[in-house]
Amino acid sequence: MKKDILRLGIALALFAAGACAALAVVYTVTGPTIAGHEREQLQASLKDLFPDADGFVEIDGSIRSSVPDVTVLGSWKAARGDATLGVAIRASASSYGGDAVMLVGVATDRRIAGARVMTLSDTPGLGANATNPSYFVDKAAKTTFPGQFSGKSVLDEFEVKKDVVAISASTITSKALTSIVKEAGAVGSAWLEANASGGSR
Amino acid sequence: MKRMWKIFVKGLVVENPLLMLMIGLCSSVAVTSSVSNGIGMGLAMTFVIVFAELVISLFRKLIPNDARIPIFIIVIAAFTTMVDLSMQAYFPALSKSMGVFIPLIVVNCIIMGRVEAFASKEKPLDAVVDALGMGLGYTWVLIGIAALRELLGNGTLLGARIMPEAFQPILFFTLPPGGFMVFALFISLNLWLKKKITNGTAVREAA
Numbered sequence: 001m002k003k004d005i006l007r008l009g010i011a012l013a014l015f016a017a018g019a020c021a022a023l024a025v026v027y028t029v030t031g032p033t034i035a036g037h038e039r040e041q042l043q044a045s046l047k048d049l050f051p052d053a054d055g056f057v058e059i060d061g062s063i064r065s066s067v068p069d070v071t072v073l074g075s076w077k078a079a080r081g082d083a084t085l086g087v088a089i090r091a092s093a094s095s096y097g098g099d100a101v102m103l104v105g106v107a108t109d110r111r112i113a114g115a116r117v118m119t120l121s122d123t124p125g126l127g128a129n130a131t132n133p134s135y136f137v138d139k140a141a142k143t144t145f146p147g148q149f150s151g152k153s154v155l156d157e158f159e160v161k162k163d164v165v166a167i168s169a170s171t172i173t174s175k176a177l178t179s180i181v182k183e184a185g186a187v188g189s190a191w192l193e194a195n196a197s198g199g200s201r
Numbered sequence: 202m203k204r205m206w207k208i209f210v211k212g213l214v215v216e217n218p219l220l221m222l223m224i225g226l227c228s229s230v231a232v233t234s235s236v237s238n239g240i241g242m243g244l245a246m247t248f249v250i251v252f253a254e255l256v257i258s259l260f261r262k263l264i265p266n267d268a269r270i271p272i273f274i275i276v277i278a279a280f281t282t283m284v285d286l287s288m289q290a291y292f293p294a295l296s297k298s299m300g301v302f303i304p305l306i307v308v309n310c311i312i313m314g315r316v317e318a319f320a321s322k323e324k325p326l327d328a329v330v331d332a333l334g335m336g337l338g339y340t341w342v343l344i345g346i347a348a349l350r351e352l353l354g355n356g357t358l359l360g361a362r363i364m365p366e367a368f369q370p371i372l373f374f375t376l377p378p379g380g381f382m383v384f385a386l387f388i389s390l391n392l393w394l395k396k397k398i399t400n401g402t403a404v405r406e407a408a
Contacts, residue, residue, distance in 0.1 A: 008268040015260075015272045019279035026283045030290035037293045121300065123376070 042103075046076060046088050049105030049114040053078035053085050063191050069093050070183040073101065075191070086113050087191055089184040095176035097121040100130075102146070102180045106154060106188030115149040115181050120173075127173035137165035146177070154185030205330050212334030214398060218311040219342045220391035225311040228302045229343060230380040236359045239347030240340070241295045245288065245303055247336025249280045250312045251329055254320035256280075258328035261321050273316050274307070281306045311339060342391075346383050350374045 046056050056076040063075040074090040086107040092099045100120045105113030122128040129135035130145045137145050145167050152163075158178050160166045166174035216222060219229055232242045256276050257264070264272050285303045288296040296303065306312070315335055320328040351357055354374030356364035364370075373379040 004267075008265050011263065011265050012268050012271055012275075015264075015275050019275050023279055023282055026286050030286040033290035034286070034293075037290070041293075126372075 045103050045116050045118065046078065046105075048116065049088055049103065050078035050085050053080050055079050056088070059087070059191070063087075063089060063187050065091065065183055066187060067179075067183055070180055072184070072187065075188075077195075078105070084108060084192070084195075087188045088113075089188050090118070091180050091184050092119075093176045093180045093183075095120065095122065096127045096170065096172045097123065100173070100176055100180065102177060102184070104149075104181050104184035104188070106185055106192065108192055110154050110189045110192075112149045112152045112154065112181060112185055115146045115177075115184075117146050117177065120177075122170070122173055127167060127170040129167050129170070130173055130177055135167070137167070145174070146181075149181050152185075154182075154189045158182035158185075205327070208327055208330045209334040212331065212336075212338035213341070214338070214391060214394050217338045217342065217391055218314075218335050219339060220388050221395070222311075222314070224314055225309045225339070226384070228305055228309060229339075229346070230377060230384060232299060232302050233343055233347040233350055233380060233383075234354070234375045235298070235351050236344060236347045237295065238298055239343040241288070241292070241299055242302060243336070243340025243343045245284045245299075246306055246309065246311070246339055247333070248284055249277065249306050250315060250336050251332040252280045253277045253312055253316055254328040254332040255325055257316050257320040258323060258325040264321065269317075269321060273313060273321075277312050277316070278307045311335060342387060346380070346387055349383050349386075350379060354379060 043056070047053070050056075056078055059075045059077055063072055065072045070091050070093045072089055072091045076088045078085040078088060086105055088103060088105045090101065090103050092101045094100075098121045100122075101118040102115055103118055104115045107113040117131045120128065120131055122130065133144060135144060136142050137148055145165070148165060152158075157163050158181065160171065160174045160178050164174070164178050212218065214221075218224055219226065228242070232238045253273075253276050257273060281304065284306070285296070288299075288303060315331060319331050323331070348358060351359075352363060353371050354376075356362060356368050356370045371379075374383065
């Protein structure tokens with residue numbers, strides 16, 4: 001009996017060791033590529049929000065969310081030479097199908113430079129329309145749901161169905177995404193006020 | 202050769218893992234809302250089942266019977282993680298749209314079932330052929346279901362617009378209830394196919 005347990009244990013350990021070695025190899029090969037993709041994607045999104053910027057500096061930890069529902073995951077200062085153009089904030093809030101993550105740019109003139117949905121798991125055809133580039137809340141102007149935030153003042157109300165057009169039949173998603181943009185706008189402009197007051201002039 | 206062919210084709214219709222054995226249905230309904238997801242999931246799953254069956258079959262004499270299930274899971278999980286990492290590295294968009302369903306291949310009963318019922322008893326070559334048949338049987342069903350669902354539910358195929366502008370997409374088909382309905386449709390289609398095939402062989406044998 002005792003011998004049996006030992007035999008089973010050794011067999012299991014050998015298979016686990018083999019699997020471990022194989023995985024280590026695959027991980028070492030793919031690891032840098034995966035990290036590279038994430039960096040690239042972030043850089044591309046940042047560049048998308050601030051096309052004029054020539055560099056992005058990560059702000060470590062100084063920007064915190066002021067409301068419990070929204071979490072700030074990261075923030076970057078968009079700079080062109082010595083001037084600060086604005087700040088980009090990656091923040092998440094709980095939405096219909098789990099956490100939604102957005103990247104929101106706040107310009108020094110206290111306006112939203114732009115907003116992008118980074119991660120969203122939602123019902124296809126309903127809430128997922130937030131990331132659909134051909135779903136327009138304003139069909140005439142071809143404005144997408146996140147697109148409608150561009151140029152909005154951070155002092156606006158950000159109230160769904162008042163100054164924000166909701167995605168039809170997806171109130172929870174619309175509200176969650178709007179709350180992210182609102183909070184990012186508030187903390188972003190506060191940071192700009194404190195750290196880059198001369199930047200816009 | 203004829204024996205090999207028999208092992209291979211049984212996974213396609215007569216013993217199709219999804220439509221006849223009725224295993225691994227959950228993730229199949231979930232990923233088939235678009236054709237690209239269906240292809241990705243089918244290929245990922247085929248890769249894992251081929252290598253899992255090969256390895257288990259190669260080592261079948263070294264696997265103690267009492268510890269076989271944990272060993273199967275270690276082997277399957279290792280290959281699934283490899284697929285997951287490679288997809289994240291080389292097909293980031295696809296990996297993103299499949300989300301949690303790639304890691305969940307580990308607990309897909311099709312692989313576990315074939316490893317237990319076939320690979321742990323048969324020779325490596327037979328196991329690989331069986332795995333290819335099962336994987337292909339899984340993939341064609343996924344692509345078929347996904348094509349119908351994407352066409353009716355979204356008006357597109359592989360993201361390209363097929364239906365005329367006037368066509369109002371029937372959202373129902375993209376949602377889980379529509380998935381179940383299309384699934385049922387494919388089950389009946391497969392039963393009809395099976396009847397044709399088995400009748401054919403019965404007639405040939407009689408003649």
